[in-house]
Structure formats: structure tokens, C-alpha cells
Amino acid sequence: MTTYLKELELKKKQEVGNIRHIEQAVNDLKAHASASKASLAGKLTELRLLLDEEERLTKKFIDEKTHQALMMYEQQTETCQEQIQIIESFSDRIRQIQQRSDPIQLLQDYTASEKEIQQQRAPAEQWHPVPMSFEHVMNHYRGLARAMQSILQKPLEARLKEDIFSSLNATSRKEPGALLKTRSTVDRSLFLKHARSPTLEYDSLHPRLSLSEDRLTVSCSWRRKFYPSSPQRFDKLWQVLSKDAFFSGSHYWEVDVLHAGQGWWIGAAYPSIKRHGDSETCRLGWNRASWCIKRFDLEYWAFHKGERTLILIDDDPERIGVFLDYEAGILSFYNVTDGMVHLHTFRCKFTEPLYPALRLWEGAITICKLT
Numbered sequence: 001m002t003t004y005l006k007e008l009e010l011k012k013k014q015e016v017g018n019i020r021h022i023e024q025a026v027n028d029l030k031a032h033a034s035a036s037k038a039s040l041a042g043k044l045t046e047l048r049l050l051l052d053e054e055e056r057l058t059k060k061f062i063d064e065k066t067h068q069a070l071m072m073y074e075q076q077t078e079t080c081q082e083q084i085q086i087i088e089s090f091s092d093r094i095r096q097i098q099q100r101s102d103p104i105q106l107l108q109d110y111t112a113s114e115k116e117i118q119q120q121r122a123p124a125e126q127w128h129p130v131p132m133s134f135e136h137v138m139n140h141y142r143g144l145a146r147a148m149q150s151i152l153q154k155p156l157e158a159r160l161k162e163d164i165f166s167s168l169n170a171t172s173r174k175e176p177g178a179l180l181k182t183r184s185t186v187d188r189s190l191f192l193k194h195a196r197s198p199t200l201e202y203d204s205l206h207p208r209l210s211l212s213e214d215r216l217t218v219s220c221s222w223r224r225k226f227y228p229s230s231p232q233r234f235d236k237l238w239q240v241l242s243k244d245a246f247f248s249g250s251h252y253w254e255v256d257v258l259h260a261g262q263g264w265w266i267g268a269a270y271p272s273i274k275r276h277g278d279s280e281t282c283r284l285g286w287n288r289a290s291w292c293i294k295r296f297d298l299e300y301w302a303f304h305k306g307e308r309t310l311i312l313i314d315d316d317p318e319r320i321g322v323f324l325d326y327e328a329g330i331l332s333f334y335n336v337t338d339g340m341v342h343l344h345t346f347r348c349k350f351t352e353p354l355y356p357a358l359r360l361w362e363g364a365i366t367i368c369k370l371t
Helices: 002-098 103-120 135-153 156-162 188-192
Strands: 209-211 217-220 239-241 250-256 264-269 290-296 299-304 307-311 319-325 330-335 341-347 355-360 364-367
Touching (some): 002 103, 002 135, 264 319, 264 330, 290 355, 299 341, 307 341, 355 364
Antiparallel strands (some): 209 217, 239 355, 250 364, 264 355, 299 307, 319 330
16 A cells, blocks of 8 residues: 555656646747747738838839830930921021022022932921830739738638648647657667767769868858869759768767858758759759758758658757668657757658768858767
């Protein structure tokens, strides 16, 4: 009975802990709702500012086109005025010849001017300015207004279900008040038993990228490098694969993104990923031959075959952990800046060797030395 009472007391403490977790969830939800409404207000304000800017730019466009047309009309008017002056001047000459009292002089002056008279007798060209219209501009904005009205006429929940970005977000499919039940936290030491420090490969390195001597750090360079020609080299996308490939077993490596700037991609790829061009077959995460998580424009996404899943992160990570279990078909990503927070897991049956892969937009990325 004493043992049972201890177990019941422990169970009671667990339930009290559950209440604390729920209370914390309540507080977090209220704070998140408040922050979301503030963000919404900011986004709608941004939209209003964009519309104001659009109005300003469109009015400027109309003013510029109007000014160009008026300048042309002014030049054409000046040309007509010059022709009028020429005609009036020539008319005065004809009148003077006509008033000659000496018939011989009159004939001589007429003969000298006869060719010019014949030229001036040709009828003048009739100019009809083509009316200038901005109806195409108005039609553009009428269509834009109709499109927005059509979108906004649908209920908000229906629009969110149709929106691909919302539908890809796992949290949008959860019922209000849903619980996430867990039993244990992730122990980083378990992953470090499979630690690796894969080095990067020069032959795949884009010419805008450079490697450190130990081949662990890749950095952007706005000056193009002159690397030897290689069919393995990415020629358009700023990407690089590792020299080391994993085709069995479990492996864990970490990537330092503290100096990677606003845009970076971390993942793995088959050797069959295309290297030439910037199509989806070459982009990390946009094809069946690669997987990655991406940070860009303050958002985090998981990518495979072009399918995107939004990752919700409280604090920007400075270091990312990547775990691969080849036989189990697991490729997981963790924020290991402070502890070990799970970000995303891909589940797939791997059919080719996997190479750690990186892509960046600015700054530098470093594969950490764990071995």
C-alpha cells in the first residue's frame, strides 16, 4: 500500500505538471494571439502603404505620358507655325511681283519664282492627332479591384484552406486546444555518438563561393573565382556539396549559421542532382534528389520535391544539427544553439548516397568540428 501511495503521489505530481503546462500554453496562446493581431495590423498597414505607393506611381506614369504627348503636340504646332510664316512670306513676294508696272520685269520675276509657286500650290498635309487614352490603365485596376473583391467575398476560413502556404503549415490543421504529448526530451549526447565533420568539395563549388583551407567554411564572394571546369560544379546556383557521402548507418553533423546573413539552405542531396542552370532540378530542396531547411526573409521552411512546410521558430538559431539514419529513412534537423530543439524530420526511402549540401546568399557557413 505504501508503494501504491508513492506511485499515486507521483502520478498526482505529473497531473499537476500537466496543469502547469496547460496554463503555460494558455499564456503563450494569449501572447501569440496578441502578437499575431499586432503583426496583422502591421501587414495591413503595409498593404495600405503599398496601395498608396501604387497610386502615386500610376499617377506619375499618367503625368509622364501626358507630358510626352504634350511636348510632341507642341513641336507639331511649332512646325505648323513655321509653315504659316513661310506661306505668308511667299504670299508677300507674289503680291510684290503682281504689282510690277513693267511687264518684262513682271515676267522675269514670275519666271524666277514659278518653280517655287508650283511647289507651294501642293495642298498642305492634314494632321489628325491620334487621341491618347489611359483606358488600359483603368482596365488594369478595374481587373485588380474585381480580383480582390472576388477573393475577399469568400469567408476567411475558406480562403485559408485554399491558400497553399497556410495549408502547408501543420499548425493550421490542428484543432483549438490540441495537446502534444511527449515522454522525454532529446539528449544531444546520443547524437554525438554518430558525430561527423564532412568536408566540402571544390569540384562542386560555385565560382562565387570560396572554401577555407580546412574545407569546412564556405563564404560568398562578389568577385567570381576562376575554378577549373568540372561537370560536377554548380554554375548558376550558389551551392556546394560535401566531399563525403553517406550510404548507410547513422550520422550527425552540425552547421554554424551565425555569419550566414539573411539567406541560407542546409540539407543533403543525391549525386544525381543537376549542376547546370538554375531550374528546379538544380535547386536544393526543389526536386526528388535533395532535402533542406531554408531561412530567407525571416522565415524558416522545410523543402523536398518543391513541397514546403513552414517551421515555427521562436529564436533564430546560430547552429543547426542534422541527423541521418540511412536505413530508417530519417533526415532530421535541430536547433542546437541552446539545448536541442527539433525543427523538422523528412522520412524517405533513400536510394542513392547522400551528400551534405549547403547553399547561401551572403556571409559564410561553417561545418562544425565534432570529431
